[in-house]
Amino acid sequence: MKEKIVKLLEESTARCVTEGLFEVKNLPFIELEATRDAAHGDYATNVAMVIASQAKKNPRVIAQAIVGKLIDDGLLLNKVEIAGPGFINFFIREDNWRSPLKEIDRLKDRYGALDFGAGKKVQVEFVSANPTGPLHIGHARGAVTGDVIANILKASGHDVSKEYYINDVGNQMRTLGRSVYLRYLEIQGKAIEFPPDHYQGDYISELAREILSKDGDRYCGKSEDEVLPFFTAWGAGSILEGIKDDLGSFGVFFDCYFSEGELYKDDGVMKLLDRLRQQGSVYREGDTLWFRSTAFGDEKDRVVIRDTGTPTYFAADIAYHKNKFDRGFDIVIDVWGADHHGYVPRLKASIEALGGNKDALKIVLVQLVSLLRDGKPVAMSTRAGEYVTLRQVIDEVGRDAARYNFLMRRSDSQLDFDLELAKRQSNENPVYYVQYAHARIASITRMAAERGMEIPGGDEAELALLTLPEEIQLIKSVIRYPEIVEGAAKALEPHRVTFYLNELAGIFHSYYNKNRVIADDPALSRARLFLVNSVGHVLRNALGILGVSAPEKM
RNA sequence: GGGCGGUUAGCUCAGUAGGAUAGAGCGUUGGUCUCCGGAACCAAAGGUCCUGGGUUCGAGCCCCAGAUCGCCCGCCA
Numbered sequence: 001m002k003e004k005i006v007k008l009l010e011e012s013t014a015r016c017v018t019e020g021l022f023e024v025k026n027l028p029f030i031e032l033e034a035t036r037d038a039a040h041g042d043y044a045t046n047v048a049m050v051i052a053s054q055a056k057k058n059p060r061v062i063a064q065a066i067v068g069k070l071i072d073d074g075l076l077l078n079k080v081e082i083a084g085p086g087f088i089n090f091f092i093r094e095d096n097w098r099s100p101l102k103e104i105d106r107l108k109d110r111y112g113a114l115d116f117g118a119g120k121k122v123q124v125e126f127v128s129a130n131p132t133g134p135l136h137i138g139h140a141r142g143a144v145t146g147d148v149i150a151n152i153l154k155a156s157g158h159d160v161s162k163e164y165y166i167n168d169v170g171n172q173m174r175t176l177g178r179s180v181y182l183r184y185l186e187i188q189g190k191a192i193e194f195p196p197d198h199y200q201g202d203y204i205s206e207l208a209r210e211i212l213s214k215d216g217d218r219y220c221g222k223s224e225d226e227v228l229p230f231f232t233a234w235g236a237g238s239i240l241e242g243i244k245d246d247l248g249s250f251g252v253f254f255d256c257y258f259s260e261g262e263l264y265k266d267d268g269v270m271k272l273l274d275r276l277r278q279q280g281s282v283y284r285e286g287d288t289l290w291f292r293s294t295a296f297g298d299e300k301d302r303v304v305i306r307d308t309g310t311p312t313y314f315a316a317d318i319a320y321h322k323n324k325f326d327r328g329f330d331i332v333i334d335v336w337g338a339d340h341h342g343y344v345p346r347l348k349a350s351i352e353a354l355g356g357n358k359d360a361l362k363i364v365l366v367q368l369v370s371l372l373r374d375g376k377p378v379a380m381s382t383r384a385g386e387y388v389t390l391r392q393v394i395d396e397v398g399r400d401a402a403r404y405n406f407l408m409r410r411s412d413s414q415l416d417f418d419l420e421l422a423k424r425q426s427n428e429n430p431v432y433y434v435q436y437a438h439a440r441i442a443s444i445t446r447m448a449a450e451r452g453m454e455i456p457g458g459d460e461a462e463l464a465l466l467t468l469p470e471e472i473q474l475i476k477s478v479i480r481y482p483e484i485v486e487g488a489a490k491a492l493e494p495h496r497v498t499f500y501l502n503e504l505a506g507i508f509h510s511y512y513n514k515n516r517v518i519a520d521d522p523a524l525s526r527a528r529l530f531l532v533n534s535v536g537h538v539l540r541n542a543l544g545i546l547g548v549s550a551p552e553k554m
Numbered sequence: 555g556g557g558c559g560g561u562u563a564g565c566u567c568a569g570u571a572g573g574a575u576a577g578a579g580c581g582u583u584g585g586u587c588u589c590c591g592g593a594a595c596c597a598a599a600g601g602u603c604c605u606g607g608g609u610u611c612g613a614g615c616c617c618c619a620g621a622u623c624g625c626c627c628g629c630c631a
Binding site for chain 2: 365487514554
C-alpha cells in the first residue's frame, strides 16, 4: 500500500520537474508516514515542504502542483488534501484495504517473509561466554537478542549463520583447570589453599567429584604441569555441554561453535601480525608489539603481543574477524554486553587495516540486566559464585515469559527483570496478553468447526462485508506486519516486533469484545472468520520470530 | 580528567529519516458479565519531553553549553 502511493508521488514529482513547474537539483527521498490522526487521512507526506526549501517556492504551491499531476489509475485514492503548512494527505478508498488480506491467507506461515536480504550472507555471533561456569541471567538477554536478530534477518531473506565463539585459550582456562584440580585434591583429604581469584562455584567441586569417580586418584602425586591440561580440557568441555543444554532449553541453537584455538593453528595469528607489521600497522617497542589503531581513529594504540611473548585477546580477535570475512560473510554482527563498547573502535580499526569495510561489521550492544524479585534487587556476586543461572530462570518463569520479557525494551536500554512479575499469570505480564489473543482465535475456529463452519478461502469470503471501523482498523494493523519485519531487520531491533504484537493483540481483543465473529448472518460470519484467521497467522508468525510459542489453548 | 549511553505521565518504557493535538502498559478511579474463553473490554484523571541557548516553515528527535545517573578508560577476557 505504502509503496504504491510512494510510486504515484515519485511519478508525479518527476512530471512536475519535466514540465518546469518547479526546479530541484535532486529529488528527495519521499517520506510517507501513516498518520496518527484519521482526520489527516491514512498516509501523509511532507515532500512539498522538503522541496520548497530547495525550489524556493511556497510549499503549498508545490503541493498543489504535485497533487495536480497525480495519476491514480488504480483507483487507490478516495481523496487527496493539502493541509497545514504543506502536508499532502491521502485518503485510501476503503475497499483497497481488504484485498491485501487475501495475501495473508495465500502465504500463511510465509506471510511477512521478505526477500530484500536475498543473496546476502550474514553471521550473527552472540553469547560467546567463556566456558568457565554456567550461563547466568546476564547472558540470557544477549542470547535472546542474538537469536531473534537472526530470526528477523532470516525472515527478510538473508542467509544467516549463528555462531558462538569459545574463548578456550588463555589465563581463564588455566584458572578453571586449576580450580577443578584443587577441589579434586581437596575431596581426597589433601590440604590445599584455594585462591580467592579462582572459581568458587559449587559446580567446580561437582566436576572434581565426577573426575574422581571416573578416574580415581590417578592424577595425584603428579606435577601440576602434567595434569592441568587434562583438568582444563575436561572442565571446559563439560561446562560447554551444560551451556549448550541450557541454551537448548531456552530455544537457542547455534550453527557453529568456533574455537579460539583454531586461530592459533599453523601460526595463524602470528602470520597475520607479520602481515600487518610489513604494512606498518603493527610496530615493535622493546619486546612488545603494538597495533597502530590510532591511524584508524582509535584513542590509543593497542598491545597485541605482551613483553612476555604471549598474544592478547585482541590479537586473536583481529584474526577471528578476518576469518569471519574470509568465510564469505557480507555482514558480520556481534552482540556484546554494553560494557565492551570501548572495544568497538579498535576492532573496526583492525578491519580497516586489513583492507576490509568497517561498516560490514555491526555491533549490537546489550545493556546489563538487573534482577529483581518483587521489586527488590537480587544480590549477585560472580566471585562468590552467587548468581541466578539461566537454568533457574527458565525453570522458574518458563521459556516464553523469560524470552518475551527480554524483548520488551530496546537492547541498549537497561532492563529490570523481575522474577515474580515474569511468572505471574496476570495482566501485568504482556506475554499472556498476546498469547491469549492467539488462543482465543484458535478457540473461535474450534467453535466454528463444531457448528459446521469452515474457514473460507480468499475467494469465498465476502470481504466487502467487513465495513465496521474497527474491522478496517484491524485489517490495517495486520497488513502492516511486513513493514515491521523490514524495519526491525534494517535497524536490528527485535523490540519493534514485540511492540507491534502488543498493539495487534490489543486491537483484536477490543474487536472481539465488541463484535461477535460467529454471528447470525452466515456470510458475515465467514468474512469475520477469514479476518480473524488472518490475525492468527500474523500473531503466530511474529511470535515465531521471537521464539515464543503460540498456544491453541491456555 | 576523557569517552559512550541515558534523562519523556505516579512506576516501567515506546516514539519509526525533523512533522500536525507527544503515546503504550502497569498503577489509580469509575464502568462492562443472559452472548464465540473476563489471562478480556470501555472510560477518566495524569506531561516544564532534565535545564539554558541555537539551527528552520516546524525540534522529544539535529548543534552548543550545563545538570544528573549508569558504564568504560588493563600488556583481563
